[in-house]
Amino acid sequence: MHPTSPAQFEASRSRTIPQPELVRDDVWALAQQMPGGYLPYSLLYVLRDADGAFHVIDPGWDSPQNWSTLCEVLAGLGASVADVRSITSTHLHPDHIGLAQRLRQASGAPLQLHETEAAATGSPFDGPGNADAVELQLDAWGVPEHRRAEILRITAQASGFVPPAADRTLVDGERLDIPGFDLRGMLTPGHTSGHLCLREDGRSLLFTGDHLLPMMYAGLGLGAPSATNPLADYLASLDRVREYPGYEVLPGHGYRFAGVAERATETAEHHRRRSREVAAVLEDAPDSSTWQIASSLTWSAGWPGLVDFLLYSALAQTEMHRDYLAGAAR
Numbered sequence: 497m498h499p500t501s502p503a504q505f506e507a508s509r510s511r512t513i514p515q516p517e518l519v520r521d522d523v524w525a526l527a528q529q530m531p532g533g534y535l536p537y538s539l540l541y542v543l544r545d546a547d548g549a550f551h552v553i554d555p556g557w558d559s560p561q562n563w564s565t566l567c568e569v570l571a572g573l574g575a576s577v578a579d580v581r582s583i584t585s586t587h588l589h590p591d592h593i594g595l596a597q598r599l600r601q602a603s604g605a606p607l608q609l610h611e612t613e614a615a616a617t618g619s620p621f622d623g624p625g626n627a628d629a630v631e632l633q634l635d636a637w638g639v640p641e642h643r644r645a646e647i648l649r650i651t652a653q654a655s656g657f658v659p660p661a662a663d664r665t666l667v668d669g670e671r672l673d674i675p676g677f678d679l680r681g682m683l684t685p686g687h688t689s690g691h692l693c694l695r696e697d698g699r700s701l702l703f704t705g706d707h708l709l710p711m712m713y714a715g716l717g718l719g720a721p722s723a724t725n726p727l728a729d730y731l732a733s734l735d736r737v738r739e740y741p742g743y744e745v746l747p748g749h750g751y752r753f754a755g756v757a758e759r760a761t762e763t764a765e766h767h768r769r770r771s772r773e774v775a776a777v778l779e780d781a782p783d784s785s786t787w788q789i790a791s792s793l794t795w796s797a798g799w800p801g802l803v804d805f806l807l808y809s810a811l812a813q814t815e816m817h818r819d820y821l822a823g824a825a826r
């Protein structure tokens with residue numbers, strides 16, 4: 497894998513915000529700032545079609561600053577938000593879809609999502625949830641009494657962000673209506689259950705959202721609950737993007753890069769390594785609880801360093817690996 501944008505690569509490393517840039521003829525990338533400090537920015541892509549109208553992929557976090565950035569970039573191209581004809585989000589997280597509501601109100605452009613993802617919009621995907629349901633989950637995971645309060649607190653405090661409902665749904669393989677582009681949706685579940693990558697065959701581009709990132713391994717199972725195991729889905733989805741080795745990857749965060757197959761392999765190996773770790777714990781002690789397994793694994797923050805949301809996330813990911821192994825054994 498190697499970066500194809502030195503400016504984005506440098507910004508990603510130094511945790512600054514890169515300037516908007518031209519990616520290919522009629523394709524631009526611009527960085528939208530994110531609050532919270534975990535990641536500095538998401539990447540929004542602007543396409544100009546053969547009729548001179550514009551299309552936006554992953555509009556970014558909803559903030560006055562991000563709105564101004566988008567308006568300025570369009571103005572620099574001699575256009576305005578009124579010239580936007582479609583908005584497509586790879587998935588329902590607020591750093592990818594947040595600004596879509598304002599953009600569609602200002603432009604009249606439809607918001608498009610994969611049909612599976614669209615089914616999860618309109619209600620809080622990470623909302624306060626049901627405290628009784630969380631209690632039951634903590635029981636099932638074997639979380640000791642003195643660690644339960646912090647998890648109950650953070651699940652109750654979850655933002656309650658409500659992803660805007662889609663105006664139009666897409667299916668796998670569907671060609672988007674963008675004159676001058678050969679852009680198709682690819683269903684790539686894992687990060688969320690209806691995550692969509694977009695592939696542009698004329699320009700050899702892959703828009704990967706949070707499915708494949710250059711500088712980190714995105715979490716899995718972070719959308720609506722699915723009947724299938726998110727890790728099993730994800731490994732299959734990595735195989736899908738691996739089929740386009742010559743394409744440049746335009747991810748949702750970080751920097752553009754070449755080497756999709758290599759990065760897909762590294763990413764799959766990262767998750768398989770974790771599964772092997774979980775399998776080794778279960779081989780020694782088959783009756784281990786999810787809590788006991790998680791506390792035996794190596795975590796980059798160290799097990800004692802995992803508190804609050806990180807603890808909850810670590811337990812959820814451990815449970816996902818355990819379920820994946822059980823599925824593989826069946």
Ligand SMILES: [Zn+2]
Nearest residue numbers: 587589687706
């Ligand atoms: Zn995401």
